[in-house]
Amino acid sequence: MPAQRLSVVVTRRLPEPVETRLKELFDVSLSEDDHKLTRGELVEAMQKADVLIPCVTDRIDQAMLAQAGEQLKLIANYGAGIDHIDVQTARQRGILVSNTPGVVTDDTADMTMALILAVTRRIPEGLRKMQSGDWGGWTPTAMMGGRISGRRLGILGMGQIGQAVARRARAFGMQVHYHNRRRVRLETEQDLEATYWESLDQMVSRMDVLSINCPHTPSTFHLMNARRLKLLKPSAVIVNTSRGEVIDENALTRMLRAGEIAGAGLDVFEHGHEINPRLREMDNIVLLPHMGSATLEGRTEMGEKVLINVKTFADGHRPPDLVVPGML
Incomplete structure (x- = not known):
């Protein structure tokens, strides 16, 4: 009998190849309308998921982590910055946090x-x-x-x-x-x-x-x-x-x-x-509307790093882009 697949919740739309591969590997709940999740919706996701895949728009604080389900063991952030996540509290609760450094x-x-x-x-x-x-035409001092x-x-x-x-x-x-x-x-x-x-x-x-x-x-x-x-x-x-x-x-x-x-x-x-x-x-x-990392190549590579982090965790190993306290 095959092992039960990890329950994964993705908070925003990701590039199509990334979403498709997540579906192939895990029991995934995707964001259909790409709306920013409310605090209540984020808490609900953390109460049912083994793995949460948030991004920079998802602020996850101490109070929210206190309501997370015991099965939540990894927050695989889609992005390099992790200032929107209370990493210290997550680690204290036994929840690993990974990110996607170097891609963008x-x-x-x-x-x-x-x-x-x-x-x-x-x-x-x-x-x-x-x-x-x-425009009235070229002039030397315009x-x-x-x-x-x-x-x-x-x-x-x-x-x-x-x-x-x-x-x-x-x-x-x-x-x-x-x-x-x-x-x-x-x-x-x-x-x-x-x-x-x-x-x-x-x-x-x-x-x-x-x-x-x-x-x-x-x-x-x-x-x-x-x-x-x-x-x-x-x-x-x-x-x-x-x-x-x-x-x-x-x-x-x-x-x-x-x-x-x-x-x-x-x-x-x-x-x-x-x-x-x-x-x-x-x-x-x-x-500009936060376009610094907005290339198709960069956003797809970010998703690929998320996939590797979650798959490595699912296989019982340490995610390669694990955020540790010394990085904060």
Whole structure:
């Protein structure tokens, strides 16, 4: 008699090949309409599933985990970031947590460079002018932006994505600087031609472009607060493809409106999809709907990592992308 298949609940729609393979391997409940699950629906899923496959839109806190069924033994997150899951409480309750690291490194780095170019070269402004039919033809002084070659780029968070951004920035002729919780290896610094700053304040005050590439943790919440944002040069640009909570969004909005920062490119926001409406009113800011990892290839590879984590767990082994306390 074949062994009973694991009960798996998927909270959002995933790429079709991933959903199909999950169906082949497990007893799967898929999201048909792709709606964001309520707290009650998430708790209900955790009460019936052996494995839960959530994503960044699913906040799973201590109170919810306290209501999980005893059979829930793995939360296989679809995504690298795990700040929406109380991993410590999960581990205390005997629930493993896995993620999908390294898959979207290049995609996110590409989007970071796209935002830097979009802001400094005023691409969205030009697009709006063309779409409105307001373009009267070329003139020598119209729509002048800035050249990024030769500018100093400060990278906040020199992990895999930060290093990928650095490689791209070097190809564009930018000077790479970085601040990180730990200094990277000397060989990596030399390869990237990157200058390390132990003091974030000192780095921020000297940069032309600041790229946020660190995860959201209790220690990075509002790391770019009002005081630190004021250290930026009035000509500086800030881009964020990491987590919105790292920047004090209200302070950033005030400074952009006052002309104290030249521009910003944001793919993530402090309050999820609830964006400060004043951000939409300015020409010197580019807003994107969390598109940093949105490539078909990247999202499919994320699903494949989830499959491997769940299948390895089902076979009685440790998931290869297990999140351990030292990573938090």
